[in-house]
Amino acid sequence: MKTLVISSSPREDGNSHVLAQSAIDGTVRAGHDAEHVFLGDYVERMLGNCRHCRRSSDGLCSLDDRYETLLLEKMLPADGIVFAMPLYFYGMPARLKTVFDRLFCYTANSAPQQDQVINGIMNKKVGVVISCEESYLGATQGVIAQFQELTRYLNQDLVGVVVGNANSRGEIVNDPTDPVSAAANLGERLYTSRVTDYRLDTARSNKVWDCSPVGCPDR
Ligand SMILES: Cc1cc2nc3c(=O)[nH]c(=O)nc-3n(C[C@H](O)[C@H](O)[C@H](O)COP(=O)(O)O)c2cc1C
Structure with a gap:
């Protein structure tokens, strides 16, 4: 499997980077390929009005940064994506939000790459690792909730979210809840973790784990 880890903090030596690196270590440990990219190298422009930005000659997006490379050459071929982010004002950094906003330019009916992008963006495993200063759940x-909804909309599986608390660069390693190990675990189990979302009529047994009382295989 191919795992793409997308770091959205401008601090390439920051806390979410530590979590990103740990997720990479985990996915590699499980035998998968990993690639790590920094959003600042790809996304510089925000979503515009497609009627103005789309080139009249071929209908392609004219925003002159490397978003298209990120989307078509990195995100679409990946089996799983881990988004690493600092919390900014209780949300994702604007550069990361732009990744989703600009997806619209490639999935709209007027987009030449519509079929490629719609088919390529679905059915991925997704993980999120977050560094923030405050610890309260709110x-x-x-x-x-936003990641839950956007992965649902994109037909992807949100496998897990890891939250660690830190502010100064790198101090996330001191968080006693050990988000660094949790990020590695998320990366390692990105393709094997159980992701369920039942409906009343979902056929299922009354057991979650199919194993004997004395031992359960790792899953
Ligand atoms: C613009 C900005 C907004 C922030 N907003 C919040 C916030 O709402 N809640 C919070 O707990 N931390 C907030 N923080 C702190 C960062 O989330 C925290 O320092 C994080 O560890 C930074 O991750 P990084 O080192 O990967 O950049 C904010 C930091 C910045 C720069």
């Missing part, structure tokens, strides 16, 4: 609840 601080991250909004952005977690």
